[in-house]
Amino acid sequence: xxxxxxxxxxxxxxxxxxxxxxxxxxxxxxxxxxxxxxxxxxxxxxxxxxxxxxxxxxxxxxxxxxxxxxxxxxxxxxxxxxxxxxxxxxxxxxxxxxxxxxxxxxxxxxxxxxxxxxxxxxxxxxxxxxxxxxxxxxxxxxxxxxxxxxxxxxxxxxxxxxxxxxxxxxxxxxxxxxxxxxxxxxxxxxxxxxxxxxxxxxxxxxxxxxxxxxxxxxxxxxxxxxxxxxxxxxxxxxxxxxxxxxxxxxxx
Numbered sequence: 380x381x382x383x384x385x386x387x388x389x390x391x392x393x394x395x396x397x398x399x400x401x402x403x404x405x406x407x408x409x410x411x412x413x414x415x416x417x418x419x420x421x422x423x424x425x426x427x428x429x430x431x432x433x434x435x436x437x438x439x440x441x442x443x444x445x446x447x448x449x450x451x452x453x454x455x456x457x458x459x460x461x462x463x464x465x466x467x468x469x470x471x472x473x474x475x476x477x478x479x480x481x482x483x484x485x486x487x488x489x490x491x492x493x494x495x496x497x498x499x500x501x502x503x504x505x506x507x508x509x510x511x512x513x514x515x516x517x518x519x520x521x522x523x524x525x526x527x528x529x530x531x532x533x534x535x536x537x538x539x540x541x542x543x544x545x546x547x548x549x550x551x552x553x554x555x556x557x558x559x560x561x562x563x564x565x566x567x568x569x570x571x572x573x574x575x576x577x578x579x580x581x582x583x584x585x586x587x588x589x590x591x592x593x594x595x596x597x598x599x600x601x602x603x604x605x606x607x608x609x610x611x612x613x614x615x616x617x618x619x620x621x622x623x624x625x626x627x628x629x630x631x
Contacts, residue, residue, distance in 0.1 A: 380623050381623050381627060382566075384565065385425075385564050385568070386424065386425045386568050386569075386570065386620070387426045387427075387428065387567065388425070388426070388427050388572075389428045389430050389571040389572070389573075390428070390430070390572050390613075391429075391575065391594070392406070392433060392438060392442070393431065393432075393574075394538065394573075394594060394595075395572050395573055395574050395594045395613055396408060396412055396442075397610060398609070398610050399538060402494065403433070403494075403496055406441070407441065408442050408443070412614060413442065413444055415617055416444045416447070416617075419620065420447055422621065422624050426448070426562070428449070429448070429449050430449075430450035430551055430573075431451060432451075432503070432537065432542065432577060434451050434452060434456070434498035434501075435449055435450075435451030435452065435464075436499075437451070447460055450551070450554045452498055452499065452501045452544075453544070453550055453551050453554070453577055454467075454549045454554030455500045455501065455544075455545075456468075456499070457558075466500075472545050475531065476500070476501075476502060476543065479502065479524055480495065480502050483504065483520065486524070487517060487520055490513050490517065491510070492508035493505070494506075494507075500544075501544050501545075502543040503541075505540045506540070518541060521534050521543065531545070531546055532544065533545075535576075536576060537576060537577060538574075550581075551573070551577055553580070553584070568589060569585055569589035570591075570620075571585055571589065571592065572592045572607070573594065574593065574594035578593070579601065579602055582602045583602055586602075591603040591604045592605045592616075593606045594606070594608075594610070594613055595608070595609075
């Protein structure tokens, strides 16, 4: 990190910058974390990208740091530091997802605690606050609904969440690869921090060309190079990166 000419830091949001909470809307970015991100952004040859399964609009509102990359919905939406945007989604797909959402809400309306999060091109079905006896039923209902759409939609798994996604070729790893094309420089070091299954694509994308850090307990199966225990250790790690870049000396 000290010797790299350019650093690109990719940071997941939920479970990485902020702890996992019972409802997505409660995962607020602390003011001290925002200041930390701003200080990193302002360092010479250091670039930040916040990459999440949240919608792009929600992610930007939660973090609120200008002039950095934001990647929403696992790579379906990208906002660049200059304000430009890229989206991989059509109006026809939006209409389809609206119908899927209506059908699922009707089928699962009797299950207490279930939460439907409509994120534009993706529907997240959260079951963290649902009785465990309904877990298998929720998954079954989603699979049966998707069978009607002839492979145009797929289901992915996260931490106590199932997501309905368009069945197109995208993931966080592809988003990372695309962003790195903007930095065709020698001495580039990308670093990715994430805590969920969806981050594994990014860990694989950076094999032999960057550093990957899984955020969670030691021993959890992951393809990351290193691990940190929790968001508090992430914040400490980011502080040490800044110290190294400012001082030009190794971390203590």
